[in-house]
Amino acid sequence: MKGGLTGMDRISKPTNADSEAFMPQQSRMQSIASAIDETTSGFNLMKWLGERSYVFEPIVHFLSKKAVPQHRISIWYYFGGLTLFFFVIQIVTGLLLLLYYKPTEQEAFSSFLYIQKEVPYGWLIRQIHSWSANLMVLMLFIHMFSTFFMKAYRKPRELMWITGFVLCLLTLGFGFTGYLLPWNELAFFATQIGTEVPKAAPGGEVIVELLRGGEDVTGATLTRMFSFHVVLIPGITLLVLSAHLLLMQILGTSVPIGYKEQGLVKGYDPFFPNFLMKDLIGWMIGFALLLYLAVNLPWELGVKADPLAPAPQGIKPEWYFWAQFQLLKDFKFPGGELTAIIMFTIGGVAWALVPFIDRQSAREEKSPAFTIAGVLVLVFMLVESYRVYLEYGF
Ligand code: HEM
Ligand code: HEM
The missing domain is CATH 1.20.810.10 (Cytochrome Bc1 Complex; Chain C)
Structure with missing residues (x-):
């Protein structure tokens, strides 16, 4: 771009995101009008886009508020x-x-x-x-x-x-x-x-x-x-x-x-x-x-x-259904399938409601019982899936 203050500089560069993003409607319209005046002398796509980049500022502003903690895990x-x-x-x-x-x-x-x-x-x-x-x-x-x-x-x-x-x-x-x-x-x-x-x-x-x-x-x-x-x-x-x-x-x-x-x-x-x-x-x-x-x-x-x-x-189904598939196979006795379905439904509902059941963590206290329960669920799923693998291959 040639020297001097460009439309982009005028509209979005004074990057005080707060004041830009929430600029009163009237002053924003004035900025746009002056940018348009400038473009009438000749069309430049990059300049045109640059002048309109302020519309993304509320989004960038919203995203930039988040910070991700750094620690060993x-x-x-x-x-x-x-x-x-x-x-x-x-x-x-x-x-x-x-x-x-x-x-x-x-x-x-x-x-x-x-x-x-x-x-x-x-x-x-x-x-x-x-x-x-x-x-x-x-x-x-x-x-x-x-x-x-x-x-x-x-x-x-x-x-x-x-x-x-x-x-x-x-x-x-x-x-x-x-x-x-x-x-x-x-x-x-x-x-x-x-x-x-x-x-x-x-x-x-x-x-x-x-x-x-x-x-x-x-x-x-x-x-x-x-x-x-x-x-x-x-x-x-x-x-x-x-x-x-x-x-x-x-x-x-x-x-x-x-x-x-x-x-x-x-x-x-x-x-x-x-x-x-x-x-x-x-x-x-x-x-x-x-x-x-x-x-x-x-x-x-x-x-x-x-x-x-x-x-x-x-x-056999896809690997992500293997644990359920094996459990149904293990429960092949009269009423067994229904028992397996009930077990899975109760397990699923409990899993969905974990944040409301684990009261200790809600108080910022450690809750080892839930960690152990999670390990058991994971081990159960891995063992059941491995049994399907042993029987059927991948
Ligand atoms: C809007 C998004 C999606 C569209 C429009 C779409 C469309 C399709 C179409 C047209 C097929 C048939 C063609 C074929 O069999 O190769 C297909 C197959 C399949 N899709 Fe999707 N799909 C979408 C998302 C997903 C997602 C999120 C998953 C899984 C997490 C998925 C899993 C599969 C699988 C496993 C097949 C069979 C693939 C095969 O054996 O070839 N799809 N999908
Ligand atoms: C289509 C599936 C999903 C997508 C695309 C998705 C996407 C995301 C993304 C991008 C984040 C922020 C980055 C991160 O912490 O990893 C996040 C956070 C989170 N997700 Fe998911 N997610 C999905 C499924 C799930 C599932 C299945 C659960 C649990 C049942 C879950 C629970 C959470 C929780 C609790 C957070 C907050 C993490 C934190 O603050 O440390 N999400 N998700």
């Missing part, structure tokens, strides 16, 4: 951002897959093969969508357990935990509904077993019909799962996620109990731009890993589902 603060990163990848690749994918019993598998074999880079987009789904769920589990062990759910962050819990259910819903979409044999029979589960509970038939769009898994189920996957679940997720992130911004990042008193907090990183830049490094590492997996360990295509064929051996 602050590494765990990266996993919410990583979950978010893989979710964004899911949206972008999912929208690209939508250009060619056809959600009908006749065409789903062939459109899926077409994406994989004919569409330029279709195989890459599909592999990225599949791997990023797995990485998103993995990051979400790490994020959930780390916030649990750091007691980040305690007062005043109860709603962060509740919205997070709902996001966990929605993400598992994404995985479950997406699994059927390629309409291959494995997905077909796994969905048949998965959607059968609610039948063991009183009134469960209604849920089974709601999921399947009829008594059995058919083309109607595929269309239904498709609309859940690309419309209903994304819509609700965007709403709940906005609430989760807004709450995060307003409440700020928590510090583990007792850390401040013991002088373990070394300092604070302003979120914008310092911590965001560090987040960016995490995302680049995540992206490199994602590309490596997508290119070197492609997910198999399988064979087209044949609803009339008998179920093949070794049908």
Whole structure:
């Protein structure tokens, strides 16, 4: 830019963010008018954009208020951002897959093969969508357990935990509904077993019909799962996620109990731009890993589902449902399935209400009983999942 005071300097450079962002309407209009006068002599895109950059200042101002504490376990603060990163990848690749994918019993598998074999880079987009789904769920589990062990759910962050819990259910819903979409044999029979589960509970038939769009898994189920996957679940997720992130911004990042008193907090990183830049490094590492997996360990295509064929051996769900799957298998006695469902429901409700049950942490006192309970839940899930791995492989 040539010398002299530019429009950008006049409008947004005197960066007292407070006074700029909340400049009275009249003086802001005057600034815009003078900037417009200046641009009439010749059009300069950068200048034009610079003059209008003040509209972002309230956002930057809002973001810059947050600071992230630095201490020996602050590494765990990266996993919410990583979950978010893989979710964004899911949206972008999912929208690209939508250009060619056809959600009908006749065409789903062939459109899926077409994406994989004919569409330029279709195989890459599909592999990225599949791997990023797995990485998103993995990051979400790490994020959930780390916030649990750091007691980040305690007062005043109860709603962060509740919205997070709902996001966990929605993400598992994404995985479950997406699994059927390629309409291959494995997905077909796994969905048949998965959607059968609610039948063991009183009134469960209604849920089974709601999921399947009829008594059995058919083309109607595929269309239904498709609309859940690309419309209903994304819509609700965007709403709940906005609430989760807004709450995060307003409440700020928590510090583990007792850390401040013991002088373990070394300092604070302003979120914008310092911590965001560090987040960016995490995302680049995540992206490199994602590309490596997508290119070197492609997910198999399988064979087209044949609803009339008998179920093949070794049908199992995605790894993130293995613990529930194994528990149901362990409870194969009369009334066992219902007992397992009741256990999971009670466990799930207790997990969701943890911030209200753990009264000690709400008073900023350590709550070892909850740490032990969390370790038991984690060990149970890992052992049950490992048993499925031993029996079926990956
Ligand atoms: C789609 C899923 C999710 C996304 C994208 C997400 C995103 C985030 C982000 C970006 C943060 C701030 C950075 C951080 O502390 O890691 C955060 C914080 C938090 N999240 Fe999540 N989250 C998700 C799911 C969950 C789940 C499943 C839970 C727990 C059940 C949860 C509970 C929390 C809590 C308690 C905090 C506050 C952490 C603190 O103040 O130290 N979130 N989340
Ligand atoms: C708005 C966002 C999303 C859209 C528009 C979308 C769209 C799609 C489409 C069109 C397919 C079928 C194509 C195919 O099978 O390769 C698909 C498959 C799938 N989606 Fe998504 N998706 C989205 C988000 C997600 C998320 C967040 C997850 C998981 C956490 C996920 C998990 C899956 C899985 C596991 C498959 C099956 C992949 C396969 O075996 O090829 N999707 N998705």
